[in-house]
Amino acid sequence: MSLRAFHIVFITVSTLLFVFLSVWAFALAPERTATITTLGVISIISALVMPTYGVYFYRKARKIII
Template sequence: MSLRAFHIVFVTVSTLLFVFLAVWAFAFATDRTGTTTGLGVVSAICAVIMPIYGVCFYKKVRKIVL
């Protein structure tokens, strides 16, 4: 697996992890503490930013010829 492919897979898995953490923090967490809410907010923000980063990375890497 090339470094490029690994990076795309890593961004995808990271995005799915952030989505899972956000859903857990807001829907399934048994205790609503400030830490849990903060984790949910940060995860939701990262779940939006990671795909944007992935698209920008893919556009940049597509131009590189190995």
């Protein structure tokens, strides 16, 4: 597996983990504290930013020829 492919897989797995963390924070957490709510908000933001970064990286990496 190339470094580019690993990077794309890592971005995908990270995005899925952020989605799971946000679902846990808002739906499955036993208590709703300020820390858990903050964690959920940060996870939602990260889950939206990671695919954007993935598209940016894919477009940039496609131009690199090694």
